[in-house]
Amino acid sequence: GAGVSQSPRYKVAKRGQDVALRCDPISGHVSLFWYQQALGQGPEFLTYFQNEAQLDKSGLPSDRFFAERPEGSVSTLKIQRTQQEDSAVYLCASSVGMGGYEQYFGPGTRLTVT
Amino acid sequence: KQEVTQIPAALSVPEGENLVLNCSFTDSAIYNLQWFRQDPGKGLTSLLLIQSSQREQTSGRLNASLDKSSGRSTLYIAASQPGDSATYLCASYNTDKLIFGTGTRLQVFP
Numbered sequence: 001g002a003g004v005s006q007s008p009r010y011k012v013a014k015r016g017q018d019v020a021l022r023c024d025p026i027s028g029h030v031s032l033f034w035y036q037q038a039l040g041q042g043p044e045f046l047t048y049f050q051n052e053a054q055l056d057k058s059g060l061p062s063d064r065f066f067a068e069r070p071e072g073s074v075s076t077l078k079i080q081r082t083q084q085e086d087s088a089v090y091l092c093a094s095s096v097g098m099g100g101y102e103q104y105f106g107p108g109t110r111l112t113v114t
Numbered sequence: 115k116q117e118v119t120q121i122p123a124a125l126s127v128p129e130g131e132n133l134v135l136n137c138s139f140t141d142s143a144i145y146n147l148q149w150f151r152q153d154p155g156k157g158l159t160s161l162l163l164i165q166s167s168q169r170e171q172t173s174g175r176l177n178a179s180l181d182k183s184s185g186r187s188t189l190y191i192a193a194s195q196p197g198d199s200a201t202y203l204c205a206s207y208n209t210d211k212l213i214f215g216t217g218t219r220l221q222v223f224p
Contacts, residue, residue, distance in 0.1 A: 033211065042118075042203055042214030043158075056211065091157065093212075100145025100166075100207040107157040 004106035006092050012112045013082045021077045021109045025094030032075050034067055035091040043091055050098060082113045116141040116208045120215035127222055133191040135218045137204035142182045145207040149178050149189050152201045194222045
């Protein structure tokens with residue numbers, strides 16, 4: 001079966017542009033997570049969903065970051081008015097449920113803001 | 115707030131050595147602990163997941179142990195090979211999110 005997929009794999013944006021990053025979770029996985037990984041660092045939690053409900057968005061760095069999962073499947077992470085400090089790899093993961101179930105990661109989207 | 119620390123930050127060894135990578139965490143109330151491998155420019159590959167009720171997991175040349183009371187996990191790599199060169203990350207499951215360490219960058223030379 002297919003794993004978690006993310007698109008685009010690479011994105012270059014000029015400072016001030018808006019970007020949208022897509023995540024397709026494993027079919028049937030109810031939980032979906034977004035992480036941000038800066039160069040040389042471990043991933044850091046951004047937000048997560050159970051089905052279409054966003055249960056925790058405490059890791060979003062500013063109100064320029066917005067995530068949605070309207071039908072409980074595909075999710076989009078949107079960053080408005082990108083800044084250079086937004087340059088990072090954005091990782092998406094999904095799991096069968098809540099409560100510490102194993103998370104399966106996609107390949108990530110590398111965002112470079114110039 | 116959970117903090118995860120990995121020691122050493124970098125390691126360079128000759129092929130064939132047995133290795134120990136260390137991971138420590140401040141909050142012992144974790145669900146599970148997971149070890150990942152990350153190759154340069156790539157995503158995360160899961161290596162081992164240790165559930166909170168377990169003390170260790172093994173897969174091939176890899177063995178991971180978990181001691182919740184002391185807040186430590188260890189990844190043991192036997193008979194290292196150049197193909198093991200990568201960054202190794204540990205992560206604790208706290209409620210429903212993963213808290214990652216900063217990783218150990220491993221280089222195994224022939």
